Amino acid sequence: MCGILGATNRNWDFAGAMAILSHRGPDSQGVVHNPDLSLAFRRLAIIDLSRDADQPMSTEDKSIWIVFNGEIYGYKALRQALIAKGHRFRTHSDTEVILNAYRQWGDDFVEHLDGMFAIAIHDLRTRELKLFRDRAGIKPLYYYYNGHDLAFASELKGITKLCADVRFEHDRTALYDFLTYHYIPDPKTFYKSVFKLLPAHKLVFNLQERTIKEYRPYWRLEVGEQRQMSVEKTCRQLRALVQESIADQMVADVPLGCFLSGGMDSSVIAAEAVRLNPKLETFSIGFDDKDYTETHYAQIVADKFRTDHHVKTLSGVATEELFKKLKDWYDEPFADTSAFPTFLVSEYARERMTVVLTGDGGDEVFGGYPRFNVFKLISGLPRAPNRSVNWLMSSLRTSVPTQSYLYKFLCLADVMARDLVSSYGVIMEEMPYAQKMKYAQRWDIPKGYDDYWYFRKYYREDLPPLTRIQYLDFHTYLPSDILTKVDRVSMAVSLEARVPFLSRKIIEFMFSLPEDIRFYKGKLKGCLKEAYSDILPKEILTREKMGFGIPFKYFNQNYADIQRLILREIFQIG
Numbered sequence: 001m002c003g004i005l006g007a008t009n010r011n012w013d014f015a016g017a018m019a020i021l022s023h024r025g026p027d028s029q030g031v032v033h034n035p036d037l038s039l040a041f042r043r044l045a046i047i048d049l050s051r052d053a054d055q056p057m058s059t060e061d062k063s064i065w066i067v068f069n070g071e072i073y074g075y076k077a078l079r080q081a082l083i084a085k086g087h088r089f090r091t092h093s094d095t096e097v098i099l100n101a102y103r104q105w106g107d108d109f110v111e112h113l114d115g116m117f118a119i120a121i122h123d124l125r126t127r128e129l130k131l132f133r134d135r136a137g138i139k140p141l142y143y144y145y146n147g148h149d150l151a152f153a154s155e156l157k158g159i160t161k162l163c164a165d166v167r168f169e170h171d172r173t174a175l176y177d178f179l180t181y182h183y184i185p186d187p188k189t190f191y192k193s194v195f196k197l198l199p200a201h202k203l204v205f206n207l208q209e210r211t212i213k214e215y216r217p218y219w220r221l222e223v224g225e226q227r228q229m230s231v232e233k234t235c236r237q238l239r240a241l242v243q244e245s246i247a248d249q250m251v252a253d254v255p256l257g258c259f260l261s262g263g264m265d266s267s268v269i270a271a272e273a274v275r276l277n278p279k280l281e282t283f284s285i286g287f288d289d290k291d292y293t294e295t296h297y298a299q300i301v302a303d304k305f306r307t308d309h310h311v312k313t314l315s316g317v318a319t320e321e322l323f324k325k326l327k328d329w330y331d332e333p334f335a336d337t338s339a340f341p342t343f344l345v346s347e348y349a350r351e352r353m354t355v356v357l358t359g360d361g362g363d364e365v366f367g368g369y370p371r372f373n374v375f376k377l378i379s380g381l382p383r384a385p386n387r388s389v390n391w392l393m394s395s396l397r398t399s400v401p402t403q404s405y406l407y408k409f410l411c412l413a414d415v416m417a418r419d420l421v422s423s424y425g426v427i428m429e430e431m432p433y434a435q436k437m438k439y440a441q442r443w444d445i446p447k448g449y450d451d452y453w454y455f456r457k458y459y460r461e462d463l464p465p466l467t468r469i470q471y472l473d474f475h476t477y478l479p480s481d482i483l484t485k486v487d488r489v490s491m492a493v494s495l496e497a498r499v500p501f502l503s504r505k506i507i508e509f510m511f512s513l514p515e516d517i518r519f520y521k522g523k524l525k526g527c528l529k530e531a532y533s534d535i536l537p538k539e540i541l542t543r544e545k546m547g548f549g550i551p552f553k554y555f556n557q558n559y560a561d562i563q564r565l566i567l568r569e570i571f572q573i574g
Contacts, residue, residue, distance in 0.1 A: 137479025262297025265359025
């Protein structure tokens with residue numbers, strides 16, 4: 001795990017950029033200036049703690065160089081396969097496995113990887129830079145290109161510091177997108193000339209011609225062919241895949257524990273992890289507000305599986321200080337308030353651990369969000385798209401308490417005056433249309449701009465309603481919100497967060513199942529619940545989903561107000 005960066009202009013501020021990314025890699029650093037390209041690296045040592053495993057790393061003849069952020073799971077088996085093909089190793093790191101896999105298979109090496117990764121390979125033989133990002137978008141990778149020079153980094157701040165002499169211009173459409181999604185959607189960023197490499201994509205840059213030679217996906221999530229298996233066989237196979245993934249992801253040369261919220265996903269992770277480590281340590285945080293704490297559920301799981309459980313209960317949160325950290329964590333507007341408790345539990349776990357397993361991705365892979373059922377319901381309602389009605393309903397909503405029945409009625413009326421894709425914006429609690437229009441005028445957003453382009457990109461009408469939204473969330477909400485949130489706040493305290501449910505095998509298996517199996521007995525996460533019905537406590541199996549939130553008494557209750565606060569107070573944007 002680390003922070004990586006590189007650039008074609010060696011005169012840029014590499015020392016400053018490495019310093020600003022020090023939280024991603026406090027253990028060591030390195031920089032190499034090759035012809036055409038410079039590479040730099042900050043390391044959080046997890047696998048093979050020796051200095052031999054530091055990066056940038058090269059082949060013996062110095063013809064291929066790599067910097068890599070993340071972890072490759074099952075790398076030991078891949079290492080043995082490469083040894084059988086004649087490759088030699090001087091370290092026990094997964095970085096060197098990637099390097100030799102590239103030597104063996106070229107760009108197709110990525111087909112042999114399962115893990116979370118952002119990889120940069122400098123091939124001096126072809127004078128190319130090659131960037132790869134993992135399938136789900138667990139690890140971030142940003143790049144800047146001005147038509148001649150290119151730079152990349154693990155975080156946006158790495159690029160802006162590296163290219164300190166560049167005047168970056170805000171992308172106003174990206175800011176406007178923030179009002180709809182609560183985050184800036186991939187591949188956009190805060191700035192016009194900086195982009196996020198999309199999940200499951202590769203970028204090839206020709207260093208001689210200074211052009212992007214190739215930008216394309218190397219993997220797509222297939223949902224067309226459906227497996228036809230009995231529920232019993234499906235559950236057995238799912239259990240086996242989860243056990244395999246957790247075993248692979250518990251490989252570390254540093255202390256490893258688990259987050260335990262008491263929800264379904266983290267409970268499954270803890271139940272399987274404790275089989276491999278009977279002294280497993282688990283971590284929870286809670287609040288003195290009973291409506292916002294799950295610690296009693298976490299304790300039930302901890303007692304059941306006898307984990308070494310650590311709980312921290314907060315009587316108050318310095319939200320003003322936390323809000324100030326948003327800019328340091330994310331570099332651009334981000335309004336998922338679960339970032340705050342995720343940071344707090346990461347900070348707490350880091351006192352004892354360097355690596356944690358989390359249940360993130362479980363809702364997207366297994367189908368766990370209550371809004372899935374809401375969408376299924378509204379997809380059967382009649383609708384008559386009408387922008388004037390949208391404006392009226394959203395205007396009225398701004399003065400109505402969000403928990404009231406009137407607010408829900410106004411939302412329903414708004415939904416019925418929209419197409420299905422934009423209806424999902426209401427479900428996801430976008431800023432009301434009337435308020436968004438004020439920003440659109442202020443920022444000169446082009447007339448006819450599609451507020452829902454990100455949803456439309458991954459919206460598939462050929463899929464059943466629940467699968468349609470599950471597929472949509474996997475490609476949008478998961479990488480741009482959930483995984484962004486977890487990466488930034490965990491790495492802010494130099495903690496590696498691993499996500500076993502986002503193993504390639506589990507993803508492909510679950511999306512290959514018929515909808516009635518994924519949502520077995522009509523339940524959210526029905527298949528997962530059935531698979532673990534004989535292991536997990538009944539209280540966990542039957543409880544309602546509770547988001548990982550922070551008491552709203554600590555700040556304004558309206559999401560739109562939070563967005564305005566972030567723009568005005570944190571980023572000084574009106």
